[in-house]
Amino acid sequence: MKAAIVVFPxxxxxxxxxxxxxxxxxxAPVMVWHRDTALPAGVDLVVLPGGFSYxxxxxxxxxxxxxxxxxxxxxxxNRGGHILGVCNGFQILTEAQLLPxxxxxxxxxxxxxxxxxxxxxxxxxxxxxxxxxxxxxxxPMAHGDGNYIAEAETIRALEDSGRVAFRYVAExxxxxxxxxxLNPNGSMNAIAGVFSENLRICGMMPHPEDLVDPLMxxxxxxxxxxxxxxxxxx
Amino acid sequence: MSAKAQxxxxxxxxxxxxxxxxxxxNVLSIMGRTPTFTELGIFSVMWSEHCSYKSSRAFLKxxxxxxxxxxxxxGENAGVVDIGQGLAAIFKMESHNHPxxxxxxxxxxxxxxxxxxxxxxxxxxxxxxxxxxRFGDPNNPQTRRIVDGVVRGVGGYGNCVGVPTVGGxxxxxxxxxxxxxxxxxxxxxxxxxxxxLSAAAGIGNPVIYVGSKTGRDGIHGATMSSSExxxxxxxxxxxxxxxxxxxxxxxxxxxxxxxxxxxxxAIQDMGAAGLTSSSVExxxxxxxxxxxxxxxxxxxxxxxxxxEMMLSESQERMLIVLRPDRTEQARAIFDKWELDFAVIGHxxxxxxxxxxxxxxxxxxxxxxxxxxxxxxxxxxxxxxQKPQPMEPIIDPVGIEQALIxxxxxxxxxxxxxxxxxxxSTVGGQTVRRPGAADAAxxxxxxxxxxxxxxxxxxxxxCRADARLGGAQAVAExxxxxxxxxxxxLAVTDNLNFGSPEKPEVMGQFVDAIAGxxxxxxxxxxxxxxxxxxxxxxxxxxxxxxxxxxxxxxxxGLGVLEDVRTAVGLEMPDGCxxxxxxxxxxxxxxxxxxxxxxxxxxxxxxxxDLAAERRNGDFVRGLIQNGTVIACHDVADGxxxxxxxxxxxxxxxxxxxxxxxxxMRPEAFWFGEDxxxxxxxxxxxxxxxxxxxxxxxxxxxxxxSGGEGLTLPNGSTISKARLVAVHTEFFxxxxxx
Numbered sequence: 001m002k003a004a005i006v007v008f009p010x011x012x013x014x015x016x017x018x019x020x021x022x023x024x025x026x027x028a029p030v031m032v033w034h035r036d037t038a039l040p041a042g043v044d045l046v047v048l049p050g051g052f053s054y055x056x057x058x059x060x061x062x063x064x065x066x067x068x069x070x071x072x073x074x075x076x077x078n079r080g081g082h083i084l085g086v087c088n089g090f091q092i093l094t095e096a097q098l099l100p101x102x103x104x105x106x107x108x109x110x111x112x113x114x115x116x117x118x119x120x121x122x123x124x125x126x127x128x129x130x131x132x133x134x135x136x137x138x139x140p141m142a143h144g145d146g147n148y149i150a151e152a153e154t155i156r157a158l159e160d161s162g163r164v165a166f167r168y169v170a171e172x173x174x175x176x177x178x179x180x181x182l183n184p185n186g187s188m189n190a191i192a193g194v195f196s197e198n199l200r201i202c203g204m205m206p207h208p209e210d211l212v213d214p215l216m217x218x219x220x221x222x223x224x225x226x227x228x229x230x231x232x233x234x
Numbered sequence: 235m236s237a238k239a240q241x242x243x244x245x246x247x248x249x250x251x252x253x254x255x256x257x258x259x260n261v262l263s264i265m266g267r268t269p270t271f272t273e274l275g276i277f278s279v280m281w282s283e284h285c286s287y288k289s290s291r292a293f294l295k296x297x298x299x300x301x302x303x304x305x306x307x308x309g310e311n312a313g314v315v316d317i318g319q320g321l322a323a324i325f326k327m328e329s330h331n332h333p334x335x336x337x338x339x340x341x342x343x344x345x346x347x348x349x350x351x352x353x354x355x356x357x358x359x360x361x362x363x364x365x366x367x368r369f370g371d372p373n374n375p376q377t378r379r380i381v382d383g384v385v386r387g388v389g390g391y392g393n394c395v396g397v398p399t400v401g402g403x404x405x406x407x408x409x410x411x412x413x414x415x416x417x418x419x420x421x422x423x424x425x426x427x428x429x430x431l432s433a434a435a436g437i438g439n440p441v442i443y444v445g446s447k448t449g450r451d452g453i454h455g456a457t458m459s460s461s462e463x464x465x466x467x468x469x470x471x472x473x474x475x476x477x478x479x480x481x482x483x484x485x486x487x488x489x490x491x492x493x494x495x496x497x498x499x500a501i502q503d504m505g506a507a508g509l510t511s512s513s514v515e516x517x518x519x520x521x522x523x524x525x526x527x528x529x530x531x532x533x534x535x536x537x538x539x540x541x542e543m544m545l546s547e548s549q550e551r552m553l554i555v556l557r558p559d560r561t562e563q564a565r566a567i568f569d570k571w572e573l574d575f576a577v578i579g580h581x582x583x584x585x586x587x588x589x590x591x592x593x594x595x596x597x598x599x600x601x602x603x604x605x606x607x608x609x610x611x612x613x614x615x616x617x618x619q620k621p622q623p624m625e626p627i628i629d630p631v632g633i634e635q636a637l638i639x640x641x642x643x644x645x646x647x648x649x650x651x652x653x654x655x656x657x658s659t660v661g662g663q664t665v666r667r668p669g670a671a672d673a674a675x676x677x678x679x680x681x682x683x684x685x686x687x688x689x690x691x692x693x694x695x696c697r698a699d700a701r702l703g704g705a706q707a708v709a710e711x712x713x714x715x716x717x718x719x720x721x722x723l724a725v726t727d728n729l730n731f732g733s734p735e736k737p738e739v740m741g742q743f744v745d746a747i748a749g750x751x752x753x754x755x756x757x758x759x760x761x762x763x764x765x766x767x768x769x770x771x772x773x774x775x776x777x778x779x780x781x782x783x784x785x786x787x788x789x790g791l792g793v794l795e796d797v798r799t800a801v802g803l804e805m806p807d808g809c810x811x812x813x814x815x816x817x818x819x820x821x822x823x824x825x826x827x828x829x830x831x832x833x834x835x836x837x838x839x840x841x842d843l844a845a846e847r848r849n850g851d852f853v854r855g856l857i858q859n860g861t862v863i864a865c866h867d868v869a870d871g872x873x874x875x876x877x878x879x880x881x882x883x884x885x886x887x888x889x890x891x892x893x894x895x896x897m898r899p900e901a902f903w904f905g906e907d908x909x910x911x912x913x914x915x916x917x918x919x920x921x922x923x924x925x926x927x928x929x930x931x932x933x934x935x936x937x938s939g940g941e942g943l944t945l946p947n948g949s950t951i952s953k954a955r956l957v958a959v960h961t962e963f964f965x966x967x968x969x970x
Contacts, residue, residue, distance in 0.1 A: 111657070
């Protein structure tokens, strides 16, 4: 699988993502600079990793959404390309309106760096095919602005069309959006990740790329990457 | 400030700038004339306590700094040690105490930023941050404000630059009410053949300024950090710098990219005293002169004077001496990262620093006497007051109640509320996160090597006996690294004390260094970098001033050849839980004594450095060969607190047996005897045999398993209750 990781000034989890991708593909991903105007030819997956693009001094991801490379990424999306946005990458995708909704400050108004449990809401996408629907996996999260919000209509449409990818839950799968222990950043419907309409773009706040090695505490995040390889390379 | 710039230079102005009459006299004799306003500013910051170490230098020299694995000891921007495979760990700890009281968020944030620069300026990619924090009484309303700001500042900066914050420590004590301690440590990794130093060389070579623009922030910050606070401390907010972690991140990447070329001759960050200290130190170390034209300095504000630019402590700036033919190559890299890049001067053979601004020479100072004639003081010392002897003890509560109170008390309660605001996983190399082991474990990317990192100090021991406390801080750092299976290599020290002009404080300082030296020598654990912070005092409205507890914070670094062998606190079911090291039941200065009886009396526990080494080397060997499956050193709170921490760290509970120790239960369970470890092993008897052969005291405590912590009397405290009590303190203090 040929993957490209987009690096904005202030991106800081590109190395984590490269390690995760290299681990499952055996191939180092291509790093793409924010001022580039084209993606490398024949890319199977574009990843927008975590960090603080342009310092996130405006709204998180707002500046990056207008970076030169984003024109090529929009075209890639329009052609049906697969895109994964994690953390700041998810924020950028919402700011670029490639995914619906927005990420507000965490409900507790503090940065949260801890493990959380995510429930897989469907298993027939390139991102989730190595899990079964309802599976719960552990993953680190590390963000100050992960509180997912959208208009009621948008939330309803997301729910009705099965475009919620992951939800914050208890270890046993129980969801309670009102419980800060279970839904730590206060996201609507405990949404941790969403899909685009064509299910080829996925954005999520937590960091499965940081849990792909038993040495670092587990491999719970690995199915995301092995599933993508299988889906995109066949 | 510009109005002030018009003032004539005289002794009164020198005093305002923090120079004594005698020091000003030396300035006059060096210069052979009255210095200019800018020159006086340069002398005053270079000769400030913060930059010159004038009260401490003579004593710091006594610390051991060498070992076969030490590549660069004190004197460079950070210490450098060999970790094998051609790689080096570069690390240092530095204080930002005074700014953090005045403006907690920016004070702490720029503390993190400053220490990061000390490390990447030497060519290392920063791989971990730690921080040792000391706050005032939790019941003091100021404490909450300061904790909140400091924690947000540490996180705000570290999270954004993408360096994981993996460890540290926090204490509370009223002595820090008006003077919290923020000691930030950064660890980086570099190739041994690509380490960059600060000594300038090559007459005519260009001097380059990169990073953020210079503004009026932080002017005289170094001088401010070298004096006591008065009641107007908060009015000093304009001397606190403002950090921009985004620019720091760009600066890290740009510098590392430049460092992959052969363009750099010398490089140093602009830290305390900004452009002054960086240019003076780089030229001075290289034995060359330096000529700077401030018109070319990137400026954020209009109308800045030479004095303001030389003394500004604007953050995220570096000074580089380049090979002359590499200027355009370097410029292209900084352009890519959208950072300012300006040629602001060149090296000369005059031995002077010359500062030009708007066609005028604003300063011309011979560098050699500026460095060589910096004041050195042997200030008078006096013995500190010894603590009262302990009264006979009557345990009013029993061990179960005491345990519950101890694990919930401010000094022992869970720090999760704090470290859950720090990104500890970015980089993807964090093997043991905060709280999971006695030292944080970070893998060295693309190798099997691991770094074990810790910060330690027990200020209440230091107050009771500074020499013992200094030794204990070093020993505890060594012990914490050992308890993961790593080999301790070296330390960085951050010596936080009160005013050196108080003889008893100076006495504490001298004694603490002597104790540190004792331990460093006994444990082959040299000091490779460090920082001194004096004048940590708070002046009360009545004019008296209170010194902080003597706090020689130690940052320790160890290496694991194979990071997979590291162990943490988490015990599997069905292990024998054994105690290694001698238990005498010493309760003097213990947390139990303070929390249960409200007493800060007694001698702190004794420290036998030979036993420390013997016990530690024994445990480390057993971790490395897989015999020991989990390990925790016994520290604050004694054995029972340590066992409770092991239960809370994992799934398995623990069933304790009656120790048959012949001593009172509270002395056995809560005494803070040093040099001890609790280990989980499959076969306790086999361990006891090995320990006996090695001359290491060993006794069985119980067995892992069950749902909670079962005390010798059969009473079980569920894990849920332990965790609830343990995690209550911080949210109750901060989220109300």
